Amino acid sequence: MENHLHTIPVRDWLKSPFQPLLISGPCSVETEEQFVETAKLLAATGRVNLLRGGLWKPRTRPNSFEGVGAIGLEWMVRARAETGLKLTTEVATAEHVELCLKHGIDVLWIGARTTVNPFSVQEIADALKGVDIPVIVKNPVNPDLQLWIGALERIYQSGITKLVAMHRGFSHFGDSIYRNKPMWEIPIALKTQYPQLSIFCDPSHICGRRDLLLQVAQKALDLGMDGLMLESHLTPDQAWSDAKQQVTPHALVDLLDQLQVRATSTDDRNFVNELHALRSRIDKVDEEIIQLIAKRMNITQELGRYKRDHNITILQVDRWKEIIDTRTMLADKLGLTREFIMHYLEQLHKESIRTQTRIMNEENGDIASQKNATDSIAP
Numbered sequence: 448m449e450n451h452l453h454t455i456p457v458r459d460w461l462k463s464p465f466q467p468l469l470i471s472g473p474c475s476v477e478t479e480e481q482f483v484e485t486a487k488l489l490a491a492t493g494r495v496n497l498l499r500g501g502l503w504k505p506r507t508r509p510n511s512f513e514g515v516g517a518i519g520l521e522w523m524v525r526a527r528a529e530t531g532l533k534l535t536t537e538v539a540t541a542e543h544v545e546l547c548l549k550h551g552i553d554v555l556w557i558g559a560r561t562t563v564n565p566f567s568v569q570e571i572a573d574a575l576k577g578v579d580i581p582v583i584v585k586n587p588v589n590p591d592l593q594l595w596i597g598a599l600e601r602i603y604q605s606g607i608t609k610l611v612a613m614h615r616g617f618s619h620f621g622d623s624i625y626r627n628k629p630m631w632e633i634p635i636a637l638k639t640q641y642p643q644l645s646i647f648c649d650p651s652h653i654c655g656r657r658d659l660l661l662q663v664a665q666k667a668l669d670l671g672m673d674g675l676m677l678e679s680h681l682t683p684d685q686a687w688s689d690a691k692q693q694v695t696p697h698a699l700v701d702l703l704d705q706l707q708v709r710a711t712s713t714d715d716r717n718f719v720n721e722l723h724a725l726r727s728r729i730d731k732v733d734e735e736i737i738q739l740i741a742k743r744m745n746i747t748q749e750l751g752r753y754k755r756d757h758n759i760t761i762l763q764v765d766r767w768k769e770i771i772d773t774r775t776m777l778a779d780k781l782g783l784t785r786e787f788i789m790h791y792l793e794q795l796h797k798e799s800i801r802t803q804t805r806i807m808n809e810e811n812g813d814i815a816s817q818k819n820a821t822d823s824i825a826p
C-alpha cells in the first residue's frame with residue numbers, strides 16, 4: 448500500500464508571481480459568448496492563473512441545467528486562444544477525460560460527487576495512465592478523510608504527480624450559514640499527513656453565497672493553503688447554475704484586494720528570535736501540563752484502590768457533575784470556552800474511568816475484561 452504521495456508542489460508547475468494562486472471562471476460554460484467574454488474580463492484582472500468552466504454539471508436535482516457537454520470544449524479552447532489563460536474543467540468519466548485530452552485542456556479536476564465513488568475515481572485514474580496532466584481532487588461531499596486520501600492515491604498510482612487536493616466543504620443536514628460546512632480540521636489533517644501535497648480552497652462551494660466568500664478565503668490563506676478557486680461570471684445573477692455564489696470579475700478583484708496575504712515564514716532576525724522565545728515558553732507550559740496530568744492520574748489510581756477496597760462503584764454521577772460545574776465556571780472566568788474545556792474534561796474523565804476499571808479488574812483477576820472494559824462505562 449502506497450503511503451507517500453511524492454507530488455510536485457503546485458508552484459513548481461504553475462509558475463506565477465501571484466499570491467494566492469487563483470482559479471476562476473464561471474460555474475458552468477453556458478454559451479460561447481458568455482464564456483469568452485467572462486474569460487476576457489478575468490484575463491484583464493491580471494490575477495487569474497487558471498480559467499475554469501464546468502461542462503458536465505453534476506446537479507443535485509433533476510431538470511436543472513446539466514451542462515453544455517463536449518461542444519463547450521471548443522468554446523473553452525477559443526477563450527484560451529484569445530486570453531492566454533490555461534483551462535481547467537471537471538471530469539467524471541473516462542469519456543470526459545478522453546475528450547479533454549483530445550482538446551488539450553490543461554488541468555482536470557474531480558468533483559466532490561465523484562470523489563465519493565471509488566469506481567468512478569478508478570475509471571478516471573485508468574484513463575489517465577501514462578498521461579502527464581495536473582489533476583485536482585476535490586474532497587468528497589461527506590467528511591471522510593480516508594475517502595479523500597483514497598481518491599488522491601488512485602490518481603497518484605496512475606502516474607499523476609502534479610496532484611492537488613481541493614477543499615470545498617462538506618454536506619450536512621439542517622441549518623448552517625454555509626452551503627457546505629468547511630470543517631477545517633479535515634484539510635488540516637490532510638496537510639499534516641501529506642505536508643508536500645498542495646491544497647487549494649474553493650470558497651464558492653463552501654459558502655454558496657457571495658457575502659461569506661471573503662472570510663472563508665481569508666481563513667484558507669491564514670491556514671497556508673496554496674490557492675483559491677472562486678467562481679466568477681459576467682452576469683452572476685443570470686447564471687444557469689450557482690447564481691448566488693458567483694461574483695463579477697470586478698467584484699473578484701475587490702475581494703482579492705481585501706485579502707491579507709501572510710508569509711509562512713520569514714528571515715527577519717528579530718521576528719525569528721521572538722518566535723523562538725514564545726515557543727520555548729509554550730514548550731515549558733506543555734511540560735508542566737503533562738506533569739500535572741500525570742500527578743492527577745496517580746491520585747486517580749489511589750482513588751480507584753480506595754473505592755475498590757470499600758466496594759464502591761467507579762462512576763459517581765454527582766461528583767462528575769460537580770467537576771463539570773466548577774471547572775467550566777473557572778474556565779469561563781479565565782476566558783476559555785466551555786466547549787474547549789468540556790473536551791478536555793471528557794477525555795480526562797474517560798481516562799480516569801479506564802484506570803479505575805483496570806484497578807477493579809486487577810483485584811477480580813479478570814484479564815479479559817481489562818482491555819476494553821471502559822467503553823461501556825464511560826459517560
Ligand code: PEP
Nearest residue numbers: 501558559560585615652
Ligand atoms: C464545481 O466546481 O462547479 C462543482 C460542481 O463543485 P463541487 O464538486 O465542489 O460541488
Ligand code: MN
Nearest residue numbers: 474678688689
Ligand atoms: Mn458551481
